Every structure is written in C-alpha cells, then in structure tokens.
Amino acid sequence: MKNSTNDLEQALAALNLTSAGESWRKSWPASQALFDPGKLFFLNPEFVADTCRTLGMAADVRDALIRALDIFNRHPELHRLAWHGHVLLFQTPGDTLRFDEWPRIPRELGESATLFYAFVVLSGVPALLKKQRDLGIPESITLDTLSDIELWIKEHRNQYGILGLDAIGWLYNHMSGRLFKIGRLQFRFEVWDYDLHAFRRRQSRQAILLAGDKMPFREDGQFADADGAADAAPAWVSIFDTSRAGVIRGHPIAPEGHARPNTVELARAEWDEIFKKGDPALGVHIPATGPMSHQECGESFRQACRFFPAHFPDRPWKAFTCTSWLLDPQFERQLPESSNIVRFLGEMYLHPVPKANARQTYQRVFGPAFESLPMERMDEAPQTTSLQRILVQHVKAGKRWRMGGCVLFPEDLDWRAQVYRKVLRADLPDLSAYIEKRSSDALG
Numbered sequence: 001m002k003n004s005t006n007d008l009e010q011a012l013a014a015l016n017l018t019s020a021g022e023s024w025r026k027s028w029p030a031s032q033a034l035f036d037p038g039k040l041f042f043l044n045p046e047f048v049a050d051t052c053r054t055l056g057m058a059a060d061v062r063d064a065l066i067r068a069l070d071i072f073n074r075h076p077e078l079h080r081l082a083w084h085g086h087v088l089l090f091q092t093p094g095d096t097l098r099f100d101e102w103p104r105i106p107r108e109l110g111e112s113a114t115l116f117y118a119f120v121v122l123s124g125v126p127a128l129l130k131k132q133r134d135l136g137i138p139e140s141i142t143l144d145t146l147s148d149i150e151l152w153i154k155e156h157r158n159q160y161g162i163l164g165l166d167a168i169g170w171l172y173n174h175m176s177g178r179l180f181k182i183g184r185l186q187f188r189f190e191v192w193d194y195d196l197h198a199f200r201r202r203q204s205r206q207a208i209l210l211a212g213d214k215m216p217f218r219e220d221g222q223f224a225d226a227d228g229a230a231d232a233a234p235a236w237v238s239i240f241d242t243s244r245a246g247v248i249r250g251h252p253i254a255p256e257g258h259a260r261p262n263t264v265e266l267a268r269a270e271w272d273e274i275f276k277k278g279d280p281a282l283g284v285h286i287p288a289t290g291p292m293s294h295q296e297c298g299e300s301f302r303q304a305c306r307f308f309p310a311h312f313p314d315r316p317w318k319a320f321t322c323t324s325w326l327l328d329p330q331f332e333r334q335l336p337e338s339s340n341i342v343r344f345l346g347e348m349y350l351h352p353v354p355k356a357n358a359r360q361t362y363q364r365v366f367g368p369a370f371e372s373l374p375m376e377r378m379d380e381a382p383q384t385t386s387l388q389r390i391l392v393q394h395v396k397a398g399k400r401w402r403m404g405g406c407v408l409f410p411e412d413l414d415w416r417a418q419v420y421r422k423v424l425r426a427d428l429p430d431l432s433a434y435i436e437k438r439s440s441d442a443l444g
C-alpha cells in the first residue's frame, strides 16, 4: 500500500480537497503517529461484508459498500483520512469533535466517494457490539439502534440520487452509546436547554410549566422571534419571580403549547420544581421508518422507562423531551384526529420554542430541496400526501408553520389518557388582577 504522505494538507491536496478545519489539523499528527496500514481492518472486504450481514443490511447496500472500497485503491491518501476519522470517532472525547469541519469527499473522486464515511462508522461496530453486550444490553436493541446507519445511507439516495453517508455527526450518538432505539422511537441522553420550569403539586400530582424570566412573547403565546421575526417587539415579557417567601409567580405554558400572558402563583408549600434548564433528559427522536403508530409510540415509552434504569442506573434523567417540526400545535386543528401526529401531540405537554421557523417542517415534509421555499412559490412544493396539501394551504392562507417542543414525565406515562390535558391539568385561577390590585394597594 502506498502511503504518500503523513501531512494533512498534502493528503488533501493530493485528493483535490479543500483544507480541513482546525480540529482536524490539530488532531492529525497524533492519529498519524499511530497509523499503520495493517490496522485498517475496516477496509477489508470481508470485514465490510460481515458487518453488513451482522447489521442485516440490504444486499444492494452491502454490494455498493464492497464495490466502494475500490476508491482506496485509486486514492491511497484516503487510507490516512479514514484512519483519522476512525481515531477521532472512537478514540477521542466526543465534545472535541467538530463534525461540521470534517472534509467532504467529493463525487469527483469516484461515484462511491459518498460512502467514504460509512466505512469510518462501520469500523466501530464490533467494539460497540462487545461493549453493549458487556453492559447486558440485548443485542436486538443494539442492532435495531444501528439500523439507522442503513437508513441514513438510503436517505442520502433519497436526497441526492446515490447511496452515501453524510450523517456522521448524528450516527456518532449511536456509536458512542448515547442513543438507543427502543421499539418505534429513539432516545438520547441529553440536557434540557429551555429556560422553562416544571412544577408538580404534591397532593394532586398536577403538572405545570412556567416560562423563565424576561422571555419575549407574542399575543398568541409563541415567542416574539418566531417565524423569522428576529427583531419583532414582544406583546409581553414573562416574569419568573422567586423572590417572595412562600410563593413562585410566573407565566404558565398551556399544555397545548402556548404561553399565557397572565401570571399564576404557586405556593411553595404545595408545589415542587421537578424540571428546569440544565436537567438531564431523554431526548426523543422519530426515525423515518414509516408511520409512527400511536400504539407503538406508547409501547416505546413504556419500554424506555424500564430499559434506561435497568442498564444505566447511574445516568438518571427526569423527563422525555423533544423538539421537532411535528410538535407544531397547529397540526391539531389541521389534521384529522386519527392522524398519528395529532394523537402524539395530545399525550405531550407542549411548549413553544424560541426562534421557531418552518425550515425543518419543509425539509421533512417536502424534502431538503424545499427547505427554504419562499411563501410565494408554495405551488412548487410536492402535493402527494394530505399533510403536504395542508402545509401549502395553510401558508397560502397567510399562516406559518414552526417547530415546537414537548415534555413527558415518566411518572405521568398513561398513554392514550392525554394526561396533561385531562388528568393532571393545573387549571389555576388567574391571579393577575389580584396581584395588580395588591401592588397598587402597596403603592397607594
């Protein structure tokens, strides 16, 4: 095997690639010091075939991968890049990885260059299988989790007409053991990043979300900067006041997903804060494997409630959370009650998210080519499914789609009961008039 260079810039130049980012330049010498052509086990056709078999990949994907190995013969410099990717992905702390800086291997190097990162990802499969076996994780869960590799290789074909793998940053979650597919849904260890506060009433177990302090809202309870209106003046700004003894005052978020302009007061003797920004969560993700049947989603949550405490007793988490295009509460008015999306929304405590816009909605419903489709060109969007048609009609009526967020506490799980709307709803009295009167009394 010819290894023309151990210098990153030379290797990239030999491949006609533009310079890699700072993170690659910094880490390159250390990985290349360990470079040994004999360690490139993952570029061996037998390894690739075996791994594809273990993962249950379709024959056409497996054959394409084996054929794609030929690019390493034609471009020996790619050996060092693949080794570097392998070392970064599997021997480097995750928080230093800047996936946006990983060089794209262009199609000009050969039709199969788009599969280059698939080899890097597959190189970690045997070690991951062993690690998860040692943790007592059922192999069926590990393999189901890893089925996302093939899904994203095929997604590349859906988007660009050719098998490939771009989603390396996403798949790092799977390869590093942060994400698991449990039934229909995927769950990832995450930290909640919204300045919202969840409280629970001790006796009744009612739950309520309050907005954080000084958050700008519109009249309809969405954030003022939603729908691309970065500089819009807010209709009102939230208060989250913990300064008074015995009481917390704040603006509730209705479980249907909008903030309310009137404040409520929660007596500290009755209410406990159960979830806030920075708390550990299990982020929920919905892979594109077909419809999200309501029953399967409920079963996924139930299984996750058993799986994580059993296998990760030292990684506590407080809630299931999700941010997604499909958490837009407007779907509840636009799609039929029988829609899986609508039924999912009904089970969750929905909340608005800052800077919410339609990008992901368009991307996931019309396709990536339509991500930034302007309003006046909506007729160009595909119109095959009812959802696609509804999306277009809504925008033509002058309205906007946007992302939303949600929370579901594991102790509240009672799928189909719509717990936050019908069981644990905290219909608190509107105390704002009383509070205003009291503060004017104090002033007077």
Ligand SMILES: CC(C)(COP(=O)(O)OP(=O)(O)OC[C@H]1O[C@@H](n2cnc3c(N)ncnc32)[C@H](O)[C@@H]1OP(=O)(O)O)[C@@H](O)C(=O)NCCC(=O)NCCS
Pocket: 285, 286, 287, 288, 289, 290, 291, 292, 293, 323, 324, 325, 326, 335, 338, 339, 340, 341, 342, 364, 365, 366, 384, 385, 386, 387, 388
């Ligand atoms: C999330 C997902 C599984 C929901 O699909 P579903 O279970 O069929 O949802 P619903 O039952 O509510 O669908 C209602 C209608 O919308 C259509 N629809 C749903 N998702 C659609 C999508 N992403 N694109 C186009 N149409 C879609 C359905 O086909 C159905 O139309 P029909 O009445 O003409 O048959 C599906 O959108 C999907 O796989 N998306 C890709 C993955 C994704 O977006 N994950 C979340 C990322 S954060």
